[in-house]
Amino acid sequence: MSSSLILIIALSVLHVAVFSLMLWIRFRRDEANGAGRETAKVRLCAVCREPATYLGYDGLDPHEQRHPDTGRPYSVNAAHYQPLCAAHC
Numbered sequence: 001m002s003s004s005l006i007l008i009i010a011l012s013v014l015h016v017a018v019f020s021l022m023l024w025i026r027f028r029r030d031e032a033n034g035a036g037r038e039t040a041k042v043r044l045c046a047v048c049r050e051p052a053t054y055l056g057y058d059g060l061d062p063h064e065q066r067h068p069d070t071g072r073p074y075s076v077n078a079a080h081y082q083p084l085c086a087a088h089c
């Protein structure tokens, strides 16, 4: 076996290893994002009792805040959020 063939095989193995590592890092990042997202999967919509996918602000917090970019009101109190389905959020 020539030394150049060994070099080519070694480089191929290295490429596959780096590619696998990149895929693994990407997969791990996606997994972390999914776990951090705020969802209300097991709860029911406050309006129609369909399975809720979103937590919506009820607009009743006396200490309500406004988002500086969007101007949308929001609350720092989790008690003012209720589960809503996609049709009612």
Ligand SMILES: [Zn+2]
Pocket: 045, 046, 047, 048, 049, 050, 084, 085, 086, 087, 088
């Ligand atoms: Zn609904």
